[in-house]
Amino acid sequence: MTTTAVAPGTTPRPPMPIPDIERGRHGPSTVRHGLTLAWRGVVKTIHSPEALIDVTLQPVIFLLLFVYVFGGAIAGNTTEYLQFALPGVLVQTVVFASAGTGVGLAEDLHTGIFDRFRSLPISRSAPLVGAIMADLVRYLTSGVIMLVLGTILGFRMHANPIDVIAAMGLVMVFAFALCWVFTALAMLVRQPRSVQGIGAMIMLPLTFGSNVFVPSDSMPGWLQAFVNVNPVSKVADAVRGLLTGGPVAAPATAALIAAAVIVVVFAPIAVTLYRKRA
Amino acid sequence: MDTVIHVEGLEKSFGTTKALAGVDLTAQRGTVLGLLGPNGSGKTTTVRVLATLLRPDAGRATILGHDVVAEPAAVRARIGLTGQYAAVDEALSGTDNLMLIARLLDMPRRAARVRAAELIERFGLAEAAKRRVRTYSGGMRRRLDLAASLIGRPDVLFLDEPTTGLDPRHRNEVLDQVRALAADGVTVLLTTQYLEEADQLADDLVVIDTGRVIASGTPASLKADVGGQRLHVRPLRRTDIPAVSTILAGLTDEAPVVDASGELTVAAHEPGLLHVAGGRFDAAGLAIAELGLRLPSLDDVFMTLTGRTAEDAEKQTGTTDEEVAA
Numbered sequence: 001m002t003t004t005a006v007a008p009g010t011t012p013r014p015p016m017p018i019p020d021i022e023r024g025r026h027g028p029s030t031v032r033h034g035l036t037l038a039w040r041g042v043v044k045t046i047h048s049p050e051a052l053i054d055v056t057l058q059p060v061i062f063l064l065l066f067v068y069v070f071g072g073a074i075a076g077n078t079t080e081y082l083q084f085a086l087p088g089v090l091v092q093t094v095v096f097a098s099a100g101t102g103v104g105l106a107e108d109l110h111t112g113i114f115d116r117f118r119s120l121p122i123s124r125s126a127p128l129v130g131a132i133m134a135d136l137v138r139y140l141t142s143g144v145i146m147l148v149l150g151t152i153l154g155f156r157m158h159a160n161p162i163d164v165i166a167a168m169g170l171v172m173v174f175a176f177a178l179c180w181v182f183t184a185l186a187m188l189v190r191q192p193r194s195v196q197g198i199g200a201m202i203m204l205p206l207t208f209g210s211n212v213f214v215p216s217d218s219m220p221g222w223l224q225a226f227v228n229v230n231p232v233s234k235v236a237d238a239v240r241g242l243l244t245g246g247p248v249a250a251p252a253t254a255a256l257i258a259a260a261v262i263v264v265v266f267a268p269i270a271v272t273l274y275r276k277r278a
Numbered sequence: 279m280d281t282v283i284h285v286e287g288l289e290k291s292f293g294t295t296k297a298l299a300g301v302d303l304t305a306q307r308g309t310v311l312g313l314l315g316p317n318g319s320g321k322t323t324t325v326r327v328l329a330t331l332l333r334p335d336a337g338r339a340t341i342l343g344h345d346v347v348a349e350p351a352a353v354r355a356r357i358g359l360t361g362q363y364a365a366v367d368e369a370l371s372g373t374d375n376l377m378l379i380a381r382l383l384d385m386p387r388r389a390a391r392v393r394a395a396e397l398i399e400r401f402g403l404a405e406a407a408k409r410r411v412r413t414y415s416g417g418m419r420r421r422l423d424l425a426a427s428l429i430g431r432p433d434v435l436f437l438d439e440p441t442t443g444l445d446p447r448h449r450n451e452v453l454d455q456v457r458a459l460a461a462d463g464v465t466v467l468l469t470t471q472y473l474e475e476a477d478q479l480a481d482d483l484v485v486i487d488t489g490r491v492i493a494s495g496t497p498a499s500l501k502a503d504v505g506g507q508r509l510h511v512r513p514l515r516r517t518d519i520p521a522v523s524t525i526l527a528g529l530t531d532e533a534p535v536v537d538a539s540g541e542l543t544v545a546a547h548e549p550g551l552l553h554v555a556g557g558r559f560d561a562a563g564l565a566i567a568e569l570g571l572r573l574p575s576l577d578d579v580f581m582t583l584t585g586r587t588a589e590d591a592e593k594q595t596g597t598t599d600e601e602v603a604a
Contacts, residue, residue: 029384036381044369047410112365116426119329121354122382 033122034129041134055142059093086150087239088212094175099199101135102182106192167242177259180266187273231258282465288337297323299489312480313469320489321469358427364419368412397425417448437468473576509546514565
């Protein structure tokens with residue numbers, strides 16, 4: 001280790017002039033700072049690939065378990081079931097990953113680095129925007145892994161590249177919307193473990209109480225009613241339509257409306273709670 | 279001299295707890311202001327208000343003339359903050375941490391890289407610059423944290439207990455940096471529980487307890503307020519404490535204070551007391567390990583002002599590194 005004493009007069013520069021007090025207002029700078037902070041998130045992920053487990057290994061295990069444990073019982077054989085389940089598991093994976101955004105933010109809030117961000121002349125919502133943008137990279141990773149694995153296992157896509165991109169895009173939009181829910185949750189309860197626990201309580205009914213794993217026909221009426229309005233079902237239907245053929249317009253529209261409503265409700269809550277946080 | 283930090287009647291409550299009950303303080307350009315007090319006295323709350331992280335309930339605070347509530351963006355553009363826990367990203371390298379802050383301050387990429395490298399060098403982190411912060415020691419993290427708060431060349435630096443948890447060597451490194459910054463014209467507000475640290479570093483001191491300023495002034499003037507020299511005696515054997523105490527009480531008409539280490543202290547109004555007391559101990563056959571006159575320490579100041587020792591007040595930190603008897 002070298003010593004750290006500063007020789008007097010080594011860098012007696014004049015203080016940096018502060019050119020624009022405007023920094024820190026909303027507008028393009030929020031996006032620019034958000035991107036810088038998203039870069040932080042992505043570098044973090046690259047440096048600690050173990051943080052990718054929830055969007056890589058975990059969905060792989062899910063897919064394998066569901067296809068080979070339940071597949072035969074639900075659809076008669078595993079190949080048929082894969083055809084039904086893969087688009088749904090794609091959605092489920094991203095729903096789970098978006099809860100990870102909340103947990104990650106709750107962890108960050110405890111490290112003190114958010115205090116530093118809040119004391120910088122940047123927009124107050126930039127750290128949230130940055131975290132969410134960085135996580136979209138994670139979601140995309142998990143989506144691609146699911147598609148590749150599915151294809152290896154024998155998933156037959158009846159789709160052109162545009163359909164595939166549209167399906168991924170829809171899933172990303174939905175994930176972006178959902179992660180505001182978990183961001184708001186993180187700002188509210190603050191403890192990473194509580195976020196994890198409450199997040200699971202939200203995610204499990206949302207994903208299993210949908211047509212992701214099982215078609216809704218066999219379910220009791222009250223459950224069908226829930227499953228049929230569950231936005232996760234709508235996203236899964238639209239993705240199925242895009243990847244394997246079937247109606248797209250109606251479920252996709254419903255999914256996009258649901259995403260918009262979620263953002264409009266939860267993004268302001270998340271940002272307000274974040275700003276208020278002492 | 280121009281006033282850089284000006285605080286008047288600052289109040290802040292959390293629920294029913296009054297964290298600040300009317301704090302006033304000022305700091306002049308290029309000086310170090312020490313904010314001294316036990317845990318829970320309101321030091322951190324004061325810093326968080328000044329750094330625009332908390333809104334006060336009442337009172338006014340300005341940094342370089344900018345109100346912290348009305349013009350937070352202007353304040354944020356001029357300040358650096360180093361909190362109690364190192365606010366750096368463990369998953370990033372040292373350089374990347376500094377680059378992140380520089381980019382958030384809208385420095386062009388090249389300028390950001392130059393500035394990061396300069397601070398890495400200055401804080402002795404060159405060998406570790408590319409390593410992830412997770413692998414850094416506590417001292418390295420603190421230095422990186424301090425470097426991060428200096429990226430934008432702030433005019434005002436807030437250091438909230440910058441040396442808590444550091445070993446003495448790293449503590450001195452951080453303190454040296456703070457001195458160098460003040461010499462460069464940076465105004466530093468430093469909170470500490472270490473009286474000794476405040477004594478070494480601060481040009482002015484504000485002592486707070488339960489959200490109120492209970493004393494302020496230069497370290498020397500605070501010590502002068504508390505009174506003159508004190509005689510300290512430590513008998514070699516603890517069983518001799520009552521005998522030593524009786525002799526001292528007889529000489530000064532005052533009952534000496536005995537601390538946990540077995541040291542007796544009494545006000546020394548007479549300059550000859552040292553010799554006289556030494557002679558009496560010899561005559562009585564008492565073996566003395568330490569005997570001497572000292573100016574009051576800030577510990578004595580704190581004791582006089584609050585009726586508690588600083589150690590009583592700072593529960594979690596255990597005993598401070600007092601000299602160990604031979």
